Amino acid sequence: MDMEALLYALGGYLAGSIPFAVIVSRALALPDPRTYGSKNIGATNVLRSGHRIAALATLIGDAAKGWAAVLVARELGAADEMLALVGLAAFLGHVFPVWLRFRGGKGVATAAGVLIALDWRMGLAVIVVWLTVAAVSRYSSLGAIGAALFAPFAAWVFAGAGPVLVAVAAMSVLLIARHRANIVKLARGEESRIGEKKDAAEAKPEALS
Numbered sequence: 001m002d003m004e005a006l007l008y009a010l011g012g013y014l015a016g017s018i019p020f021a022v023i024v025s026r027a028l029a030l031p032d033p034r035t036y037g038s039k040n041i042g043a044t045n046v047l048r049s050g051h052r053i054a055a056l057a058t059l060i061g062d063a064a065k066g067w068a069a070v071l072v073a074r075e076l077g078a079a080d081e082m083l084a085l086v087g088l089a090a091f092l093g094h095v096f097p098v099w100l101r102f103r104g105g106k107g108v109a110t111a112a113g114v115l116i117a118l119d120w121r122m123g124l125a126v127i128v129v130w131l132t133v134a135a136v137s138r139y140s141s142l143g144a145i146g147a148a149l150f151a152p153f154a155a156w157v158f159a160g161a162g163p164v165l166v167a168v169a170a171m172s173v174l175l176i177a178r179h180r181a182n183i184v185k186l187a188r189g190e191e192s193r194i195g196e197k198k199d200a201a202e203a204k205p206e207a208l209s
Helices: 003-016 020-027 043-047 052-075 080-095 108-118 120-137 140-159 163-178 180-188
Strands: none
Touching: 003 052, 003 080, 020 043, 020 052, 043 052, 052 080, 052 108, 080 108, 080 163, 108 120, 108 140, 108 163, 120 140, 140 163, 140 180, 163 180
């Protein structure tokens, strides 16, 4: 990897590492999302706090950082392979954030932002699958898994066989792997549905250290 690629990757990673769930929760004096529910720093877990505005802000922030990372790289004149690298790095930043000792979220919203920035048609198609499966099943995790399975096909249709397809496939594999516990719970009928509070009712608002 040459210096230019390294700098693009580092920029994407640092952007993706911004933990919006923690920042939003701190700003709204809510419990740290790492202390309740799935202990995930994603919007679905923040929703378990019962604060919909916080969950929405987290969702927008996580998607925006993936979108912005790719957009900035494009404005700087990055080629397609660099854009794909930046998008993948932003996703990895969310999943393994340096600020949280590399314990991050599952990357669904950030991946969506990356896909929209790479090709809005691809991103829109994947988001439609995500929302449709989640709305019908009321399982956020199932919507994410369905979208991850569909994403490489969408990338092939809209971007062809190339660096974008490779980056999307890599994100999909990791995203599904991050949902392995959810897959087990789905199989057992133990997965929480959208809007259900999981241990959040017992979570006490505490000052974040």
